[in-house]
Amino acid sequence: MSNLINVTSEIGRLKKVLLHRPGNEVENLVPEYLGRLLFDDIPYLKIAQKEHDRFAEVLRENGVEVVYLEELAASALEDEKAKIEFLEEMLHESKIYSPSLKETLMQYLLSMPTREMVDKIMAGIRKEEVEVKEVSSLADLMMDDYPFYLDPMPNLYFTRDPGASIGNGITLNRMQTDARRRETLFLKYIHKYHKDFREANVPLWYDRTMPFSIEGGDELVLSDKVVAIGCSERTSPEAIEIVAKNLFEANTGFEKVLVFEIPKCRAFMHLDTVFTMVDYDKFTIHPAIQGPLSVYEVTKGANNTLKFKHNTSPLEEILKDALNLDSVELIKCGGGDFIVAGREQWNDGSNTLAIAPGVVVTYERNYVTNEILDKKGIKVLTIPSSELSRGRGGPRCMSMPLYRENIKL
Numbered sequence: 001m002s003n004l005i006n007v008t009s010e011i012g013r014l015k016k017v018l019l020h021r022p023g024n025e026v027e028n029l030v031p032e033y034l035g036r037l038l039f040d041d042i043p044y045l046k047i048a049q050k051e052h053d054r055f056a057e058v059l060r061e062n063g064v065e066v067v068y069l070e071e072l073a074a075s076a077l078e079d080e081k082a083k084i085e086f087l088e089e090m091l092h093e094s095k096i097y098s099p100s101l102k103e104t105l106m107q108y109l110l111s112m113p114t115r116e117m118v119d120k121i122m123a124g125i126r127k128e129e130v131e132v133k134e135v136s137s138l139a140d141l142m143m144d145d146y147p148f149y150l151d152p153m154p155n156l157y158f159t160r161d162p163g164a165s166i167g168n169g170i171t172l173n174r175m176q177t178d179a180r181r182r183e184t185l186f187l188k189y190i191h192k193y194h195k196d197f198r199e200a201n202v203p204l205w206y207d208r209t210m211p212f213s214i215e216g217g218d219e220l221v222l223s224d225k226v227v228a229i230g231c232s233e234r235t236s237p238e239a240i241e242i243v244a245k246n247l248f249e250a251n252t253g254f255e256k257v258l259v260f261e262i263p264k265c266r267a268f269m270h271l272d273t274v275f276t277m278v279d280y281d282k283f284t285i286h287p288a289i290q291g292p293l294s295v296y297e298v299t300k301g302a303n304n305t306l307k308f309k310h311n312t313s314p315l316e317e318i319l320k321d322a323l324n325l326d327s328v329e330l331i332k333c334g335g336g337d338f339i340v341a342g343r344e345q346w347n348d349g350s351n352t353l354a355i356a357p358g359v360v361v362t363y364e365r366n367y368v369t370n371e372i373l374d375k376k377g378i379k380v381l382t383i384p385s386s387e388l389s390r391g392r393g394g395p396r397c398m399s400m401p402l403y404r405e406n407i408k409l
């Protein structure tokens with residue numbers, strides 16, 4: 001079994017993490033398409049990159065090896081066969097159906113060094129960049145005023161969502177929105193062709209070819225036995241069942257999936273938008289979800305079946321039992337004050353990235369929640385966030401842990 005991937009908790013000391021430094025894809029955001037591309041405002045790229053570099057630096061200062069999606073993808077695609085296969089799939093999923101346009105874009109992308117090609121695909125291709133000489137479809141003739149052949153992928157710096165490490169494997173996710181679905185192709189080709197991944201034979205607990213959506217922001221590894229998965233605007237119950245079944249059948253040691261049904265709206269987009277683990281027995285929570293939250297348990301039944309149960313106990317009880325603890329503490333974002341919680345939640349006040357038990361990275365702008373965490377004995381490492389936060393994701397969303405040290409709960 002591979003030891004390239006090892007994530008058996010949310011809080012074990014983080015050793016290796018996958019990030020994406022925001023690039024020119026962010027410069028291709030315009031007001032007309034903001035909503036569709038899941039942004040609320042346009043970040044100033046230069047500052048967003050500085051903030052992101054500081055994020056990476058804080059991680060390195062704390063012993064974490066940082067690897068970048070764009071570099072792993074470029075390395076995986078150096079192989080000519082892999083590159084062609086990737087481009088075919090990427091252009092198809094970008095809805096490029098005209099043969100002459102496809103050929104033009106293929107040649108354009110193949111003329112670039114691999115790393116430049118990866119950056120270009122992430123950034124998007126504007127119509128004026130290429131000249132299509134031959135008309136081979138009605139669409140070639142009927143040019144509308146939409147500016148892109150390939151849409152930009154500005155959400156790529158939220159590396160948490162396209163895939164998730166659980167135990168020694170990953171879920172390669174089918175993302176819910178068109179705006180993000182192609183993002184997982186980078187991870188697919190890293191998994192399939194990157195030397196380290198190929199050698200490690202990393203198992204997939206979910207594949208993007210499945211028809212049900214699931215996103216990594218909903219997947220939390222609470223312990224080496226329990227995974228929590230948010231059933232949200234982005235993650236469907238069908239996908240959760242498949243992940244549970246695959247984890248149980250592969251004898252990974254995982255015994256229970258706790259399904260958190262959260263309100264299906266943008267403010268509560270993923271489970272990690274409203275709930276993260278910060279220490280053995282401490283969690284952040286957005287006070288607004290505690291009322292409407294329903295929790296279900298999925299466990300292993302006889303003959304490879306699943307058992308389901310609605311657990312109506314208070315959340316503290318459910319977590320205490322699942323993690324075998326005497327008590328747990330839920331730390332309210334903004335201290336529970338309606339205005340402060342609303343404001344800090346909007347900028348991902350509950351979205352902490354734990355890099356060791358009781359040590360988290362957060363956005364400095366959420367100073368009320370940060371101070372509360374500090375008072376509870378959590379070490380809070382803050383990063384600047386004026387621009388990064390405009391994409392509606394925090395430090396957990398911006399990271400895909402690949403390796404964490406195991407802990408004993």
Ligand SMILES: NC(=O)NCCC[C@H](N)C(=O)O
Pocket residue numbers: 037038039155158160161180216217218269270272273391392393394396397
């Ligand atoms: N895990 C997360 O909550 N990720 C944040 C994703 C933000 C991005 N703009 C999105 O809507 O998908």
